[in-house]
Amino acid sequence: MLIDVHGHIGRVLPDRSEFVDVTNLIAKMDAWGIDATCILPLSEHPEGAYLECNTEDVIAACAHYPDRLIPFCLIDPRYGNRASQDFSHLLEEYVARGCRGLGELLPKMEFDDPRCMNLYHQAGAFGLPVLFDMQDRADGYGLRDHFGLPRLERALQQCPETVFIGHGPTFWAEISGEVPRGNRSCYPSGPVAPGGAVPRLMRRYPNLWADVSAGSGHTALTRDPQFGIEFLDEFQGRLMFGTDSCRRSDVNDVYMTVSFMRDVRDNRELSEEALAKIEWRNATELLGLNVEG
Numbered sequence: 001m002l003i004d005v006h007g008h009i010g011r012v013l014p015d016r017s018e019f020v021d022v023t024n025l026i027a028k029m030d031a032w033g034i035d036a037t038c039i040l041p042l043s044e045h046p047e048g049a050y051l052e053c054n055t056e057d058v059i060a061a062c063a064h065y066p067d068r069l070i071p072f073c074l075i076d077p078r079y080g081n082r083a084s085q086d087f088s089h090l091l092e093e094y095v096a097r098g099c100r101g102l103g104e105l106l107p108k109m110e111f112d113d114p115r116c117m118n119l120y121h122q123a124g125a126f127g128l129p130v131l132f133d134m135q136d137r138a139d140g141y142g143l144r145d146h147f148g149l150p151r152l153e154r155a156l157q158q159c160p161e162t163v164f165i166g167h168g169p170t171f172w173a174e175i176s177g178e179v180p181r182g183n184r185s186c187y188p189s190g191p192v193a194p195g196g197a198v199p200r201l202m203r204r205y206p207n208l209w210a211d212v213s214a215g216s217g218h219t220a221l222t223r224d225p226q227f228g229i230e231f232l233d234e235f236q237g238r239l240m241f242g243t244d245s246c247r248r249s250d251v252n253d254v255y256m257t258v259s260f261m262r263d264v265r266d267n268r269e270l271s272e273e274a275l276a277k278i279e280w281r282n283a284t285e286l287l288g289l290n291v292e293g
């Protein structure tokens with residue numbers, strides 16, 4: 001059993017030839033041995049005007065493959081543009097229509113902006129974990145934080161009822177205690193220095209989870225192989241497999257995070273129990289999915 005908690009459909013990349021429709025996604029899942037995928041809307045945020053996939057698109061697509069596709073919903077924290085905005089009418093509807101999480105949250109805002117904190121609180125009250133992308137580029141999208149992730153820590157403290165699923169270059173760069181200043185959205189390589197914010201926060205806050213998707217997650221877990229396995233083992237109860245594969249052409253290649261998990265399994269680097277948690281069991285428990293391993 002393999003569940004991908006980080007999938008996309010639609011025109012996710014500026015290159016319009018890379019349109020990924022649902023049958024293309026299903027083909028990738030079949031080719032890579034993925035049983036079910038969470039589909040994350042993106043286009044509620046104006047940062048990505050080329051992103052053509054909103055919550056309605058996701059719900060409609062997932063309805064065609066109810067056994068394979070799991071919808072997430074997305075709300076822009078700036079909707080209403082005040083920290084007291086009531087999102088409950090949207091959240092209630094999205095939950096009733098089957099959405100299991102909120103994300104991919106990637107507005108270009110400070111992580112603990114009062115409007116974001118308001119959304120975190122309300123998502124948690126509706127039982128929806130928040131899957132976020134954190135970046136540090138001057139242009140583009142993604143939530144923002146300082147070195148050491150103090151804004152994320154504040155959200156974890158003040159929203160204990162909300163599960164946060166970490167993702168993205170700046171989040172994963174902070175697996176190490178040494179982060180390249182001035183370029184925290186790169187994909188740092190080489191040995192992981194002790195004292196990284198991500199392991200520190202995961203030890204301290206049970207509401208911090210992470211998906212291992214994309215080049216950022218893959219790099220974080222492979223740049224220092226021994227550290228990566230120890231990290232997977234220590235946080236096996238709150239890490240989830242994911243791909244974030246956005247290219248139509250990806251179907252021809254086994255995605256990097258898929259082959260990484262296969263290698264870990266083949267090399268017996270983790271226990272069968274830990275692998276099962278990361279590959280599917282954690283996702284089923286967090287998202288309330290009704291699947292049998």
Ligand SMILES: [Zn+2]
Nearest residue numbers: 006008104244
């Ligand atoms: Zn994504």
